[in-house]
Amino acid sequence: MKILHLSDLHLGRRLYHHSFLPQQEKMLEQVVKIAVEQSVQAVLIAGDVYDKNVPAAEAVTVLDSFLTALSEKKIAVFLISGNHDSAERLQFASQLLEHQGVYIAGTFSGEMQSYDLEDEYGKVHLCLLPFVKQAALSSLYPKENFRSLSDGIAHVIGQTALSEKDRNLLMYHGFVLHDGTPPEESDSELQLGGTQLVDASVFDAFDYVALGHIHKPQWVRSGKMRYSGSLMKYSFSETLQKKSLTLLDWKEKDNLTVTAIPLCPETDMRIIRGKLEDLLTYAQPSADWIRAELTDETLVPYAMERLRAVYPNVLELEFLSQSERIAAGITEAEAVPEKSLLELVDSFCSSVYQYELSEHETAQALMQSICKEAEQTE
Known part of the structure; x- marks a missing residue:
């Protein structure tokens, strides 16, 4: 069985x-193509289907087209809600959609939804566990x-009937500890004292755990527990990541082959670094989303406008030398x-913009008047 x-x-x-939706639509078309080429029996979507709990109508339409395309190819779809989703909204029409081979676990009522897939090697028992917090579980039990x-x-897994003879598969959205340490990109949860971290040993009863929540593809336990990663790069902290789909080729219970299939976006997200003139001289025009890090010693007027002549989708610009000066200045104690x-x-104008008010009489007089008025109103 291929999943x-x-x-x-x-x-x-x-x-x-800037909306990612046009690129997301094309990426989902890639997913459908790969699913058909690989003759998969099921597609698992492990949470964070939408970016907002009240998704835009256009985002709902894109998901509708994606699910319809898979349904028409007779490929079953199983999806769970993530922390970005509204569980109740995602659950809407789920009973009706099951007749089309789309199975949704949006809300968690205290018992995992489970389904059996079957091939010549027997059953794959699939359990769906959406994003859930400790407080919600405490109220349910x-x-x-x-x-x-x-x-x-x-406790939830302990209430679920599993057969040791069958291949047992779990979908879960959340942070899972990797050999006692948190996965990469889990800083936000650590700031909460690790309250949302789950130990990997909790899932020992399953032969494979399909995880969602972490955007970087990575193993928690090799061959057993994996984050497939996000569909695309969604921030400049992800520029070095290679996005992929995870393909399970599962024969007998202990005969599972896992392969990462690369995803190829038409529009990439990159960081470019160097002096402005060098970036403009040696640049190749590109529609990629760009963060420009300039190494010029002084601020260059109209840097963003000049960069956008070559890179129309420059989204962030930083003068590295200025950032270093500001950081150094912060460490200096001043009364x-x-x-x-x-x-x-x-002092601010001098340290940040290298602009000396004392050298510009008109500007200094104007600022003196503004500051005097501001101090009188305190």
């Missing part, structure tokens, strides 16, 4: 008012005293309260 595992579509994602999310999920407002403004 395609993906997650974190984040349909409707925007960055600086008021007689239990869960000390952690791991305890709660272990700020003893300075006047005008002195503070003068």
Whole structure:
């Protein structure tokens, strides 16, 4: 049996008012093509289907087209909600969609939804566990005293009937500890004291766990537990990541081959670095989303406009030398309260913009008047 595992579509994602949706639609067309070429029996979508809990109408339309295309090819689809999704909205029409081979676990009511897939090697018992918090599990099981999310999920799995003879597969959306350490990109959860981290041993009863939530493709346990990663690069922190789909080729229970199939976006997300003139001289025009990091010692006027003549989708611009100066300046202790407002403004203009107010009489007089008025209104 061949199964395609993906997650974190984040349909409707925007960055600086730029919509990813046209590219997401093309990426999903790639997914359908790969699913057909690989003759997969099922596609798993492990959460964060949408980027917002109230998705834009256009994002819903793109998902509708994707699910319809797979249904027409007689490929079953199983999807669960992630932390970005509205579980109730995702659950809408789920009973009706099951007749079309689309199975949705949006809300969690205390018992995992499970389904059996079958081929010449027997059954694949598939369990769906959407994103859920410890507080929700505690309210669903008021007689239990869960000390952690791991305890709660272990209890849920313990209530689920599994056969040791069958191939057991779980879909889950959340942070799972990798040999006792958090997966990459889990800083936000660590700031919460690790309350949403789940120990990998909780899932020992399953032969494979299809995970969602982490955008970088990675193993938690090699051959057993994997994050497929996001559909696309969604921030400049992801520029070095290679996005892919995870293909399971499963024969007997202990005969599972896992392959990463690369995804090829038409529009990439990149960071370019160097002096402005060098970037413009040696550049090749590109529609990629760009973060430009300039190494010029001084600020260059109209840098963004000049870059966009070659890179129309420059979204971020930073002068690295200026950032270093600001960072160094922050470490210098100053008696700020003893300075006047005008002195503070003068210091800011000098350190950030290398603009000396004292050298420009008109600007200094205007700023002096503004600061005087501001101090009188305090």
